[in-house]
Amino acid sequence: MTDNWNLLGHEWAVDMLHQHAARGESRHAYLFCGPPGLGRRTLALRFAQALNCTRPIAAGSPCQNCRDCKQIESMQHPDLSIIQPTDKDLNPDPNGEIRVQQIRNLQKTLNLKPYQSKYRIVVFTRFEEANDSAANALLKTLEEAPAHAILLLTADTPEQLLPTIVSRCEILRLRPLPVGAIEADLLERGLDEERARLLAHISGGRPGFARRLMDDASVLEKREERLNDLQTLLPAPRVEKFSYAEKLSKDKDAMRQTILVWLSYWRDVMLRVAQAETPLVNVDRNMEIEFLAGRLNLSTARRVVNDLESALEKMDRNVNSRLLAEVLLLDLPKV
DSSP: OOOGGGOSSOHHHHHHHHHHHHHTOOOSEEEEESSTTSSHHHHHHHHHHHHHOSSOSBTTBOOSOSHHHHHHHTTOOTTEEEEOOBOTTSOBOTTSBBOHHHHHHHHHHHTSOOSSSSOEEEEESSGGGBOHHHHHHHHHHHHHOOTTEEEEEEESOGGGSOHHHHTTSEEEEOOOOOHHHHHHHHHHTTOOHHHHHHHHHHTTTOHHHHHHHHHOHHHHHHHHHHHHHHHHHTTOOHHHHHHHHHHHTTOHHHHHHHHHHHHHHHHHHHHHHTTOOSOOSOGGGHHHHHHHHHHSOHHHHHHHHHHHHHHHHHHHTTOOHHHHHHHHHHTSOOO
16 A cells, blocks of 8 residues: 555545556557546646656655656656647647647657656546547547556546547546545644634535645635625526626636635525535535525525536537526526
């Protein structure tokens, strides 16, 4: 067994990857799935360290201190490529997509022998954002990848990707951690008890997101703003909803983040309507959630949750954002 590669949670995944690295039985492609902030990219980078560390503590256990480990951690290793969504000029862009030119550029270097390590490793972040041409180009790469190349993909769910890509990957479905484990980690990092409890709940069991909430106050402020907007919109007239929809649809990434915040809130409402024992995510909004739960039936709460989930799926299919936002807001229950 390992020291869990200095990661919080996902012990089963670390153990499996450790065994693959230690025995020299790595697959040529892996797909790390789960919601953002769960540690998908961090786990992929730790695996890259395990494969290319020059001074391992033991087989499959990276030292995290040698030159290779440090370069991989900072994503600056000569044998490590990071492919992420970009704008049309191939500059990193959270509102962009993974483009075919990125895959073609990668194909030119992938066949070259590693410069200083055993493996050439490619990490594809948020591969659900790949356009069709890029996805098909990657499929060709997967089929023809040389033995020294290992491809690591991250995505929210396998269902967002081409089945032919998924079938060629070892899939790791990562799950949120217990709230108590996140809270304990935040306490260890010096957070006071009340704040640690709040952030652990808001994180929804995602350690990366919890630490981001701790380190960047603006993330929590933005969440607060989005939830306040939701409260204002529920009783608002149609003209205000249309106006908000126009503003919301101008930034695809911000719209996605807003819908995710609202989704966590409405899931809490649905759980309270159903009188479930599950702890709330938005514990600081308990009074509002209880109020809404008392005014709505289960089918209405469930419909709102389904509408928000459907909106996220449609955004991945590049449905018109303005129209999507308008329909979503007009269908909110009047409370």
